[in-house]
Amino acid sequence: GAVVSQHPSRVICKSGTSVKIECRSLDFQATTMFWYRQFPKKSLMLMATSNEGSKATYEQGVEKDKFLINHASLTLSTLTVTSAHPEDSSFYICSARDYSGNTIYFGEGSWLTVV
Amino acid sequence: GQQVMQIPQYQHVQEGEDFTTYCNSSTTLSNIQWYKQRPGGHPVFLIQLVKSGEVKKQKRLTFQFGEAKKNSSLHITATQTTDVGTYFCAGAGWGSNYKLTFGKGTLLTVNP
Secondary structure, X not given: OOOEEEXXXXXXXXXXXXXXXXXXXXXXXXXXXXXXXXXOOOOEEEEEEEEOOOOOXXXXXXXXXXXXXXXEEOOEEEEEEOOOOHHHOEEEEEEEEOOOOOOEEEOOOEEEEEO | OOOEEEEOOXXXXXXXXXXXXXXXXXXXXXXXXXXXXXXXXXXXEEEEEOOOOOEEEEOOEEEEEOOOOOEEEEXXXXXXXXXXXXXXXXXXXXXXXXXXEEOOOEEEEEEO
């Protein structure tokens, strides 16, 4: 079946630095990818919708200058957390929509810890 | 904006008992999807319901989509310890972006 790969699975960074998380669709082309944030024991909160070749659409309350999203190809979207702060520590999950249908596949998530 | 309410938030059952979680959307949905997330894991797609009044079964799991395409339920018959996890419904809006709005999830724990 379709696979979405997310990397890194875990990352620790220092406050003030930037960290990049990659989301790849391995065996299908994804014109649309989604980035979510999940706090422990909470639901998934959509951060932004990433469309290949265009600017991402951010949800209300999500700082686009802090969470930079780039969807440079049909198989890769990246989320860069800039000037990381301990409050940014969370589980970040991407998902990709299968171009041929309506199924959405999730990556395995990335645990970000900012110290 | 679109909101998806899910209840209950937690459910603890004895192995062998049945379990149901319910979702209700503030708006009519194009479809609704269900996901399972094991502790420490990522959401895994279970099923998608598209048609009004649709009922689908996967072994002991029964999924229903309401006639108005605003509510849905997931029912598990005779729960097993392997059913433990958080079950999320996610409502899909309309339009090409296909944005999913997730319910808060129901955490199911099963006592063996």
